[in-house]
Structures are given as structure tokens and as C-alpha cells.
Amino acid sequence: MQATSDAAAAVAARGARRLPADASILVILIAIAALFEIIGWLIVGQSFLFNSKRLVIMVLQVSIIGIIAIGVTQVIITAGIDLSGGAVAALAAMVAASLAQASGTFSPFFPGILDLPVIVPVVAGIGIGLAAGWLNGTITALTGVPPFIPTLGMLVAARGLAVLYSEGQPIFGLTPGFTAIGQGAWPVVIFLGVALLFHILLKHTLYGRRTYAIGSNEEAARIAGINIPRHKMLVYTIAGGLSGLAGVVMCARATMGQPGMGLMYELDAISAAVIGGTSLFGGKGRISGTVIGVCILGVITSGFTFLRIDFYYQEIAKGMIIVAAVISDQYRQKRQGGR
């Protein structure tokens, strides 16, 4: 104990002179982008960054995963995990799409209810997400099993339910009012709006304070009188709701619902959070870091496509980056001691 506290004091002395955590991630983002820019000029003979079309595609791709990643970030801050993001988004997308069909569609899902106002599929999609998140949170909080298990179950079950719901068929013919949510700058606006909202929530409200406290020292939080099961349920429910929102935006952007959508998005979302400095040990993490993390993933995806490197190499590179990010997190934790 004495030794660790001395070590902690030593780290504190060094840490005071270091850059804020977000700055170093931002430097990595800029470095990766610059690397692709240089390689671009050398090999492809054109600019990587100064291409508005590529940037727009990149930012749109990033937005949907980003919405899930924000929900996952706050779950990881409580020292939990949510593996179900992509699958819940797909289920929400199917439900939303089925309620967003326009009249004159070739094979209506609910022939009796077409041309519903936009709010109906949006609320239904988010509602499905909230319900799935609530179930994740309830099982985690009440049974005490590691959150890995219920959310893994949800990952499999939600994907299965999405297929079952439409018997594996895609759902087309959505109303223009609904698909507008996914067009133009809307996904980005929604993503940044959600990011700003959760930045404020985590930094300036009781919700955030409790989230960090639980992840930092659950026993201390319990002794301080925080109702831990209730707060965890709230955190997982909100994460589910954000996955539902991501599903709504995803199907509006694709102008259709398809049960295979959002495959592996949960892993990209977790990666974005971890790359952005959220600690899997809990207690540490920031929305701004996750936003940068999601941009790093976007730049890598888009850069590899730009260099016409095979998709599989992209996956390999991403995998290595995630492992590196977790190792560096573990290294930081060890240097701080006290755990």
C-alpha cells in the first residue's frame, strides 16, 4: 500500500507535465491521416484528405458506429461492456423499416398501416433499443453475472430476432420523410448532437458522476449510497436506446431494412471507445476521445479503400490497433498502481 501510493505520487509528478489524454489521440489521428496523404501522393497520385466526396462518405460511415460507440463508452466507464450494439441496431432497423413503408410498396410488411408519420418508426426503433438495453442492464445488475454474458446473448438473440421478424427478407419502400433522416448531413448532425449531449451528461450531471464512480470503485460508490443496480440499468438502457437510434439512422440511410445490417458494428464501437482512451478497467473515458477514436477507425477504413488494399488487410490492421490500444491502457493502469 505504501509502495503503491509512493508510486502514484511519482506518476502524479510526471503526469502533470504530460499532455491531456485527448491531445495524444488527436495527434495519432492526424498522423494516420497524414500518412495516408503522403502515401496517396506517392502511389495513387492524388490527395487523400482534400477530396470532399471521400470525406463525406467517411464521416457518414463514422456517424452510425459513432452513435453506438457513445453508448458503449458510458457502459465501459462503469467497468462494463455492451457487445450487442450492432445486432440491436439491426433489430431496431427492421422494426423501424416495417413501420416506415410508403403506400404502393411492392410487398408491404403491415399492409394495413402505411405512410405513418416519421415519428412512429423513429420512436419504435429507439424503443426496441431501449428495451434490449433494459434487458441487458437488468440481467447484469440483478444477477451479477459479468456483463459480457447477457450482452453476448443479446448480440445473438437480437440478430436472430431481426431475421425472424422479416423471415430473412429485406424491407423496402420507405417513406421519403423517413429516409430523409439518413440523407445529407443528418447522420452527422445526429451523431454530433448525441456526442455533445453525452459529453455534458457525463461531465456535468449526477448521471456522469455516478457512472465514473461505479467504474472507479464500485464498493466506494455503494458505501457512498449510490444505488448501483438502478444506475447500471439506466446506463445499459440508454446504451440500448442509442443502438436503436443508430439502427433508425442506418436504415434511413440505406432506404431499407435488412437483417444483416450493422454486422460487427459493436466491435467497431468498442474499438473506437478503447482507442479513444476509455479504459476497459472502468472509471476513465471521455466522449471527445471516442469521437476521435471513431474518426481514427473511419480514416483507416477509408484510407485502405483509397489505396485499394484488400478489405481483409483492413480488418487485420484494425484488430492489431485494438490490441495495441488495450495493451497501452493496461500499461497506463499498472503505472498508476492502486488496482
Add this chain to the structure above:
Amino acid sequence: MGDEAKVILRTEGLTKHYGGVQALEDADFALKDGEHAAIVGDNGAGKSTFVRQITGVEQPTAGRIFFDGEEVSFKNPLEAREAGIETVFQNLALANDLDVPANIFLGREEVYFNLGPFSFLNEKKMLQMSEEGLQRTAVKIPNLRNTIGKMSGGQRQCVAISRSATFASKMIIMDEPTAALGVQETTQVENIIRNLKEQGVPLILVSHNLRQVFNLVDKIAVFRRGRIVGILNAKETDGNEIVSLITGVQTGVHENASYI
């Protein structure tokens, strides 16, 4: 203080079993207002178990607790705290990733207006009150906005203690407050305890350190194998008597035993 001072805490037949293990058996204890008492005993003698029953961390198997004139049964630490019992736990119960005000106010944050969990925190007020609380303990912490994890053991302990001192409470319990501290930091904590004595705040000190106990408190309760085997006036006893009560051995304790 005097004998007429009212009793702030009293336990009657307090008992705690963990499955078949009898961690605490039939403990009768009383603390008067303004009085400082020490709880001593070997490892596993039931000291921390006793504290956990009083502070609502656990619920006793049997027995009654009276606090401030009323019978109480705290379902959780928050209830005990709301009744006026502040506790500095052995494991400190601090969140490493939060700063000093966040830790001091954990579980009772100041907010601008009540929106349930989405209430906005009044950081300014909490920072100011934390500064005042730490001033009372006469401890200097360079930057209160640093996270607790970056601080030394002594600073952490002082934050934990000033958390109790900040909220004007009716009684403070400290479970091994100096167990992890160096000599200088121990002195600091002992000064805080003397300060509380002067302010007339009643205190229960769980400690292994008999020198410290004799220096600080009015009376000493000795625990052995889950039972209170003696409650002695600190001025009318000596290390030898306490040690023989702790160990249950009447003779053969050397004058210079290391724990005296």
C-alpha cells in the same frame, strides 16, 4: 464531558454470524457524547465486523443498536450517514478516478436543481466546501482537481477523513486510519483526531497501534474471538493488561512486546 453526558451510541447483544462463523457475539457497548473510544483486538477478533453492523454496511444477525436516543436499524451506509454516523473505512472507499471534491461529496452531491439522475452538479460550491473541510484538517493538497489515484497515501487518508469532518456529524468512526501511513502522515491524522476531540465530536477508533490508542482515547474496548472481553478506562490501565486481554494469556507477555 463528565458522567452526565448523554449516551450517543449504545449496542445491546449485537451479534453477527456469517453462515456458521460467529464473527461477533453479544456485544454490549456504549459511547457518550464527546467521548473518544478505541476498539482493539487481534486480526479476526470482530472489530471490523462490529463497525460494519453500526454503519449499516451489514445487518446484524441479532441485537439492538441505539443511536442519539433512538433505536436504529440501518439498511445501508447512506442511512447511517444520514442519521449522523460518518465512517472512514479501512479500504478508504475512495474512487481513484475522481477528484477531491467529487470524492468528498460522493453520494451527496450539490446540484443546481433536482432533475433526478440528470441534475446538474454545482462544482463550484463543492470545491469551495471541500477547501473549507480540508482546512479544518490542516492538510495541504496542492490541486484539489487532481484525481485521488494520483495522490499519496497520507493525502488520500486526509481526504477520507475530511469527508467525515466536512459533514457536521454526530459521530465519526475510523477503521485503522493510519494502518497504511508513514510516520509523518500518521502524526497528521492523529492531530486531526485530537482536533475532533476538542470540538467534542464523539469518535470510535479501530486500531492495532496501542501507543496511538493510549495517546488518543478515553476508553478502550478489547475484542477477542468476536466478543468484547473488556472495556477499560485508558487512564487506569496499561499495555500489559490490554495485551493479555487481546491474547487471552494472563502472564508471559514481555514488557517490550512490539505491539505495545
